[in-house]
Every structure is written in C-alpha cells, then in structure tokens.
Amino acid sequence: MNRFPRVLVIGAGAIGSFYGAILKRAGCEVAVVLRSDYEAVNANGFRFTSSLGDLSWRPDQVYGPNDTPVQTADYILLCVKVLPGVDRAALVRPWMGEHTGLVLIENGLDIERELADAFPTNPLVSCLAFIAVSRTGPGEVNHQAYGQLVMGNFPRGFDEHCARLSELFQQGGIKVDETDAVVGERWRKCVWNTPFNPLSVLANGADTLSMLDAPGGESLIRTLMEEVIAVAEADGYPMPDGIIDKNLEGTRKMGAYKNSMALDYLQGRAIELDAILGNVVAIARQHQVPVPHLQTILVALRMRQA
Amino acid sequence: MNRFPRVLVIGAGAIGSFYGAILKRAGCEVAVVLRSDYEAVNANGFRFTSSLGDLSWRPDQVYGPNDTPVQTADYILLCVKVLPGVDRAALVRPWMGEHTGLVLIENGLDIERELADAFPTNPLVSCLAFIAVSRTGPGEVNHQAYGQLVMGNFPRGFDEHCARLSELFQQGGIKVDETDAVVGERWRKCVWNTPFNPLSVLANGADTLSMLDAPGGESLIRTLMEEVIAVAEADGYPMPDGIIDKNLEGTRKMGAYKNSMALDYLQGRAIELDAILGNVVAIARQHQVPVPHLQTILVALRMRQA
Structure with a gap:
C-alpha cells in the first residue's frame, strides 16, 4: 500500500472529526458516517476553531448510517462513545473489508475485546486521546487544547499498521506516544x-x-x-x-x-x-x-x- | 406537679405541630415558637387532615423567635432538624427554666449529646418518631399515617418524666414504646x-x-x-x-x-x-x-x- 490510505470515520463527533482532520491534513482520503450532523457536514464540511491553525475540512465522502460504502476503507476510525445499548460491532460491520484495520479512539478500559472478538482477523489498533475538544453546533467543533494519542495494538504489540498511522498522525500535526502495552x-x-x-x-x-x-x-x-x-x-x-x-x-x-x-x-x-x-x-x-x-x-x- | 404540664414546642413544623396536637388533646397547655408560619398560626391555629380525627388546634400561646416566655414551660419539645449551622442549644436556651425537661423528637444518632452538655441538670427525654406527616402550607399539616414514639432518657433509663410524657401521649391517642436503651x-x-x-x-x-x-x-x-x-x-x-x-x-x-x-x-x-x-x-x-x-x-x- 504505497498510496495514502483511505480512512472512514464512524462517529464523527468532536473527537472523530478532529482526528479525521489530522489524517486529511496528512494527505489521506477521509470519509465520514454521520447521523444527526449529516446535512450540515454534507453542505459545509466541518468548521473548526483550533490553536493548531485552520482545521476546517470537507470529507471526501459523507455517508448516512444506512448508506453502503462506495469503496472499502483501509482504516476505520471508531470514535463513538462506549455505552450499553450501542453495539459497536454492528455499527462497524457493514463498513468493514477483509483487510480493513479498525482503529479505536475511545476512552476506558477493556473496550477493545468485543471488537477483537467480532473481527478476529482484522488489524486492531487501540488509541487513547488526550484532548480537549467539543462540538459547538452541527458540523462545528472547538478544539481547545492538546490532541496527543497513545497508540498500540490490542492487547499488546506495535505492528506496521500502528507505525503507519502513527507517522500519518504526526505528519498531520499531533504527538503520538507509541506503546506495545496499550492496556x-x-x-x-x-x-x-x-x-x-x-x-x-x-x-x-x-x-x-x-x-x-x-x-x-x-x-x-x-x-x-x-x-x-x-x-x-x-x-x-x-x-x-x-x-x-x-x-x-x-x-x-x-x-x-x-x-x-x-x-x-x-x-x-x-x-x-x-x-x-x-x-x-x-x-x-x-x-x-x-x-x-x-x-x-x-x-x-x-x-x-x- | 398535679396540674397538666405546660409544654412549649420549638420547631413547630409538621412533626412538632403533630405532637403538640396530641399533648393538647391530652389536656396540656401547649405553646409554640414559630418563625415563618407565625402569622398564619397566630390567626388560625394549625389545620390538620389526619386519620386520627380532627387534630386541628390553636396553641395557648404563639411566640416569635425573639419573644420572651410569659411562663416557663415544664417541657420543651424540640423538633427542629439536626443540621450543621443550627445551634440547637442556643435555640432552646432562652426558653429553658431551671427544671424544664427537654424532649427531643428528632431523627438520627448521637444527636442528644450537645444538649445534654448544654443543660446538664435538666431532664432529657429522647424520642424517635415513626410517622408520615408533612406541612402542606403555612399552619397546614397533612398527617398521612403512624405516629408512634419510641421514648427513653438519654443515654439510658426511663425516669418519671418519661413515664408522665408517655402517659400523656398515649392519652392523646398515639402509641409509645418505652425503652431504657433509647440509643x-x-x-x-x-x-x-x-x-x-x-x-x-x-x-x-x-x-x-x-x-x-x-x-x-x-x-x-x-x-x-x-x-x-x-x-x-x-x-x-x-x-x-x-x-x-x-x-x-x-x-x-x-x-x-x-x-x-x-x-x-x-x-x-x-x-x-x-x-x-x-x-x-x-x-x-x-x-x-x-x-x-x-x-x-x-x-x-x-x-x-x-
């Protein structure tokens, strides 16, 4: 894979749209799946205020939750909250290709297991975000501070997918702490x-x-x-x-x-x-x-x- | 003391006005000290709805918090809530006579000590109320159910004051559980x-x-x-x-x-x-x-x- 990877952000709220912006800035093709902000983002993209400069961006593709993917993504960034009643594997499944890498940017502990079980042969990258960012309106995001990721494979290791993503995130302008013990x-x-x-x-x-x-x-x-x-x-x-x-x-x-x-x-x-x-x-x-x-x-x- | 005792209720909210009503019904002279409901009670007394019959009553004397007592009470019923910043000893002190018995009808544990320390030579009767009663307006009280008291001296014992009060409360129509281990x-x-x-x-x-x-x-x-x-x-x-x-x-x-x-x-x-x-x-x-x-x-x- 020498071309820039194709990325799909699922759960493109404040966190998802921020890291989507970073990968877009690094040169990736970035699509998003949206529910409530579909109309606004489809019309105007994401509008950012940020100390990192103008992070506003327009996704290469804006999907609604019931759309089908035009192209399979190389990486899916999953940035939804981890809540009972939210079946994240079901949310991701329609968008996953055979080789798609799943990148979790989510908080908490032991949140990877259900996805590792659901997609046992796909690469799984686990990230912790240290960031202050909030959605201020439909498609509007205020990035207050930070942005650093801690990244590694679940349950341990740091493979070529991690290395590639880490490089891209850094090219996009944020710090990445690489670890082989993300848990x-x-x-x-x-x-x-x-x-x-x-x-x-x-x-x-x-x-x-x-x-x-x-x-x-x-x-x-x-x-x-x-x-x-x-x-x-x-x-x-x-x-x-x-x-x-x-x-x-x-x-x-x-x-x-x-x-x-x-x-x-x-x-x-x-x-x-x-x-x-x-x-x-x-x-x-x-x-x-x-x-x-x-x-x-x-x-x-x-x-x-x- | 063969006459009916003179009782003063301090904190004549729902609980205080209920037990005042019971003692009034037993034949006692009952005065009250009021703050916010002074006007209403002075004009109309307490209006009750209760399954025990009509408990509405008019106190023999209605005091404001800064009044001075016309007569010393034989017993003070203290029915205020136990809260930080409420100095119950200070609240009671102006109304206490040398022989006045202090009767606590209050919830909780270890709530007697500060009053025992403040009035070491006065009788101290500790009561727990099992009652569902609430104030519905100025001077208006709804007695939903129960009313039973558990009564004894603090920290232990059951003296002649307890015996006298127990008899009066029972004459007024409620059950009293007498105990020599109220704690x-x-x-x-x-x-x-x-x-x-x-x-x-x-x-x-x-x-x-x-x-x-x-x-x-x-x-x-x-x-x-x-x-x-x-x-x-x-x-x-x-x-x-x-x-x-x-x-x-x-x-x-x-x-x-x-x-x-x-x-x-x-x-x-x-x-x-x-x-x-x-x-x-x-x-x-x-x-x-x-x-x-x-x-x-x-x-x-x-x-x-x-």
Whole structure:
C-alpha cells in the first residue's frame, strides 16, 4: 500500500472529526458516517476553531448510517462513545473489508475485546486521546487544547499498521506516544479517570478542586486510586511508584475544572460508566481484588440510572 | 406537679405541630415558637387532615423567635432538624427554666449529646418518631399515617418524666414504646435509615424499590446495613439476628416509596446528613470499625454540598 490510505470515520463527533482532520491534513482520503450532523457536514464540511491553525475540512465522502460504502476503507476510525445499548460491532460491520484495520479512539478500559472478538482477523489498533475538544453546533467543533494519542495494538504489540498511522498522525500535526502495552496505558489513565469522573457525577458535576477540598475528599480519591492500582497490578499492569501523588499534584496545578464525564452529565448526555468504572470493578471481581469504594460509586450511579 | 404540664414546642413544623396536637388533646397547655408560619398560626391555629380525627388546634400561646416566655414551660419539645449551622442549644436556651425537661423528637444518632452538655441538670427525654406527616402550607399539616414514639432518657433509663410524657401521649391517642436503651433504638432505626436515606439522595431521589432492584443494589444496601450493625455493636448495642432480612422484607412489602431524605432533597430542603450518616462514620472511627461503603457515600454527598 504505497498510496495514502483511505480512512472512514464512524462517529464523527468532536473527537472523530478532529482526528479525521489530522489524517486529511496528512494527505489521506477521509470519509465520514454521520447521523444527526449529516446535512450540515454534507453542505459545509466541518468548521473548526483550533490553536493548531485552520482545521476546517470537507470529507471526501459523507455517508448516512444506512448508506453502503462506495469503496472499502483501509482504516476505520471508531470514535463513538462506549455505552450499553450501542453495539459497536454492528455499527462497524457493514463498513468493514477483509483487510480493513479498525482503529479505536475511545476512552476506558477493556473496550477493545468485543471488537477483537467480532473481527478476529482484522488489524486492531487501540488509541487513547488526550484532548480537549467539543462540538459547538452541527458540523462545528472547538478544539481547545492538546490532541496527543497513545497508540498500540490490542492487547499488546506495535505492528506496521500502528507505525503507519502513527507517522500519518504526526505528519498531520499531533504527538503520538507509541506503546506495545496499550492496556497498561489505559490502566494508567484510569488511575485518574476512574475515581474522578464517576465521583464528579455523583457530586452533581462538581469540579476537581471542590471534590479534593470537600471534607474527606482527597482521602477518598486517594483510596479510590489505590483500588484502581491494585486491580491494574492483579491484571498484570503494575503502575509506577508515586503515580497518585503525581496525579494529584497535576490536578491541583491545573486548577478547578470539570472533567468530560461531569460535562456529559451536566449537559444531559449519557456517561461512559462501564468503560470507565464498571469494567474496572468487573476485572477486580475476576481477580478477587476488593474494591469497596469503587463498588459503592458504581452501584449508586446505577441506582440513579434505574 | 398535679396540674397538666405546660409544654412549649420549638420547631413547630409538621412533626412538632403533630405532637403538640396530641399533648393538647391530652389536656396540656401547649405553646409554640414559630418563625415563618407565625402569622398564619397566630390567626388560625394549625389545620390538620389526619386519620386520627380532627387534630386541628390553636396553641395557648404563639411566640416569635425573639419573644420572651410569659411562663416557663415544664417541657420543651424540640423538633427542629439536626443540621450543621443550627445551634440547637442556643435555640432552646432562652426558653429553658431551671427544671424544664427537654424532649427531643428528632431523627438520627448521637444527636442528644450537645444538649445534654448544654443543660446538664435538666431532664432529657429522647424520642424517635415513626410517622408520615408533612406541612402542606403555612399552619397546614397533612398527617398521612403512624405516629408512634419510641421514648427513653438519654443515654439510658426511663425516669418519671418519661413515664408522665408517655402517659400523656398515649392519652392523646398515639402509641409509645418505652425503652431504657433509647440509643439502641436509634441504632436500630439507623440500620435502615443510614443506608437508604443518603443513598437515595446520591441516586437523585430514587425510590426504595428502584434502589434495591438496580444492578448490585440490594447487595450494596445489605453491605451498608452490615457496616451500621458492626458500628452499633462496637458502640455497645448489638442488633438482633436477622434484622437485615426483616428490614428488606418490610421494605419490599411496603412497595416503592421515597424516604424523607429523598423528599427533602427533591424539594430543595437541607438533608440531615450528619445525624443520619456522619455521626455513624465518626463513631466507627472512634471504635476503629472499617466502614468503606458508608464513608464513600458520606464523602460523595459532602462533595456535592461543597
């Protein structure tokens, strides 16, 4: 494959349209599948505001969810939220070719398995995005900061597909951290996300500093992080020493802010409870690691959803 | 004291005006101290709807919070909510005589101590109310069901004041459970309240059955009850065998309903977090009983308040 790869973005919201823009800028042919923003994007493309310069772009092809692909993609970027009731394998299946590589740019832990099981012979690249980006209207996106990807194969390794994509993303202007243990990197991100995100929803969308400074707050957050670290270790991914102190120092330095799950909650959107917390508790149970504090938060949020 | 006692109700909301009505019906002279409902009650008394018959009554005296008492009361019924920032001793002090007995009709655990410390030589009667009653407007009260009191001295015993009050309440038409271990009875009520009430607030006002039937819900509630029972036992009040099963059977039999703290939350009123949960966690710490699940709920709610 010497030509630039053909890419299809499924779930071209804020995240998907951002990374689509980057690959477009790198020279790829980039198509998108859209539902609610189909009309706007078909007419005007994506309009960006970004510190990286003008990222506005027009997809080479705009599909609706029931269309059939004109050409098979070399890579599919899957950027939908991981929610119960969203069958991601079914979403992807009509668009997959025999050799299409599936690239997940999604949050959370143990979110690759159902796709690895559904497409066992296709390449599978797992990415974590460190980015602040939000949809401000139909086809309109505000990229506030960052954009770095952590990338590797699921469950481990770093093959030629990773290498190719990494190069393209970097050519498009973002940093890529290459890893052959992407699951470990997901655990590392969970050390922060798994405590802070769901707890901020229980606290009705509280910001990071309000949470830390509430009576008993920092202590509870440390305990939750310790539980995540114990599960990660039992799962084969020991976390580096001092990770809790570093996380908390960074959080305090950044100042009060509302994390993405808090914002989803406050704006009435579904939260990725299983990807961020439920799967951690399930893995804890497999390894018989006690996680009473995480478990309490998970069940309280499930009661709220019930 | 052969005449009927003179009673003053402080905090004559739904609970206070109900028990005031009962004592009035028993023949007592009953005065009230009111803030927001002063005008309405001064003009029309309390208007009740109740299955116990017409409980509407006119206090012998209606005071505002800054008035001075015309006569010293034999008993003060204190029925305000137990909230941080509400100094109950200061609220009571201007109305207390040398021999005035203080009767608490309030929810929660370890709520007597600050009053026992403030008035060490006055009789102190501690009551738990099992009642469904709510204020429907200024001076207007709907008594839905129940009314039974559990009564004893704090921290233990059942003296002549208890005996006298118990007789009067029964003459007024309600059941009284007399106990010489009222703190144990408070613990017993906490086995239900301490898990269900704060958790219902975290679950955004969920009803009992939604909470029990959420994935992991009944299991979490059982675990929370076990933690309360462990603290009660360490505090010298072992709970009876089978209390958890009995509580849950009763809850399921009653059908879905929203507990009082859930209603307070949904109606924007302050919740008695310390009386119901904070004090239990504090006592757990004194006795070094681990309560990770209770602690998580407490801190999450404090984060929400912060």
